[in-house]
Amino acid sequence: MSIERLGYLGFAVKDVPAWDAFMTKKLGLMPAGKAGDGALYRMDQRAWRIAVHPGELDDLAYIGLEVDNAAALERMADKLREAGVPFTRGDEALLQQRKVMGMLCLQDPFELPIEIYYGPFEVYPDPFLASAPVSGFVTGDQGLGHFVRCVPDAAKALAFYMDVLGFQLSDVVDIQLGPQLSAEGHFLHCNGRHHTIAIGELPLPKRIHHFMLQVNTLDDVGHAYDRFDAEGLISMQFGRHINDHMISFYGRTPAAPIDVEFGYGARTVDASWTVTRHGHISMWGHKPLLLPEQG
Numbered sequence: 001m002s003i004e005r006l007g008y009l010g011f012a013v014k015d016v017p018a019w020d021a022f023m024t025k026k027l028g029l030m031p032a033g034k035a036g037d038g039a040l041y042r043m044d045q046r047a048w049r050i051a052v053h054p055g056e057l058d059d060l061a062y063i064g065l066e067v068d069n070a071a072a073l074e075r076m077a078d079k080l081r082e083a084g085v086p087f088t089r090g091d092e093a094l095l096q097q098r099k100v101m102g103m104l105c106l107q108d109p110f111e112l113p114i115e116i117y118y119g120p121f122e123v124y125p126d127p128f129l130a131s132a133p134v135s136g137f138v139t140g141d142q143g144l145g146h147f148v149r150c151v152p153d154a155a156k157a158l159a160f161y162m163d164v165l166g167f168q169l170s171d172v173v174d175i176q177l178g179p180q181l182s183a184e185g186h187f188l189h190c191n192g193r194h195h196t197i198a199i200g201e202l203p204l205p206k207r208i209h210h211f212m213l214q215v216n217t218l219d220d221v222g223h224a225y226d227r228f229d230a231e232g233l234i235s236m237q238f239g240r241h242i243n244d245h246m247i248s249f250y251g252r253t254p255a256a257p258i259d260v261e262f263g264y265g266a267r268t269v270d271a272s273w274t275v276t277r278h279g280h281i282s283m284w285g286h287k288p289l290l291l292p293e294q295g
Ligand SMILES: [Fe+2]
Pocket: 146, 148, 210, 211, 212, 261
C-alpha cells in the first residue's frame, strides 16, 4: 500500500500579487478561481494543482498526496494507526475547498502538513489553457511533479516517507548546491516519475529547496528560461540531472530562497529499476547563479 502520486501543493505567501504573476506569466499556469482564501491554478484537466494563500509563512504550507479510491484511503488510515502517526479526517468544508471526496490530515516528522486524499475534481469541459507559451505539463499517472524536502534528520524523514507512506528509493546523490552547502539526497518514487519527493539534510530556511514542474517540449523550457532570465531570476542555468535525466533550469520564486525547477525529458522508473549512487547532481550544466543561501 503506497501513495500513488503527488496531487497538489499549497503555498502561504507574503506577496500574493507577485505569486499570481509568477504562477501565470512565468510558469504558464491557468488561473482557476478561489477556494477559501486561496487562489487556485491549473496545469491540466484537474480543477487545480497549486493553491496560493496569503500568509506570513512564505513557504510551502501543505501537500496533497493521492490514493486511487476510498478503500485505498482506509488502508492508508490503517497503516498510519499501525505506525502510530496521528491523523484527523478532513471535514466537509476542507473537502469542498480542496475539491476532493475524502481526506486524512497529518504531518511529516518535521511538521509539513500532508493531506492524503482520493477523488479529485476534474474539469474536462473547460480545457487547460496556458497563461504563457507552454504546450502542456507532464502530469497524469506521474502526478504534479516533485519537490526536495529540507529536513534536519534524513533517516527520520526516510522512515516516514518510505516505511509508512510507501515511497521507494530510486537513488542516492551527493548534492553540492554551493561552496558551503552539500548533502546526501535520497530520491524517492511512488509511480513512474523518477522522484516525487527527495529528502536532504539541507540547512535552508524553508521547508523545500525547490519544486519541479515538467513540460512537454524542450522549447517550453527554453521559452520559460527567457522569461526568468529577463528579470535576473535564473538561479541555476540549463543542465541535465544525472539521475532522472531531466533537462532543466532553476528559477527563483517570490518566496526566496525557494526555487522552481522547470524541466523536460526525464526518464521514468519501472519494476526493473536498480538503486544506484551518484557523486554529482548533474551530467552537465546547472551552473549556480544565485546560491540557495541567498534570500
Ligand atoms: Fe528537482
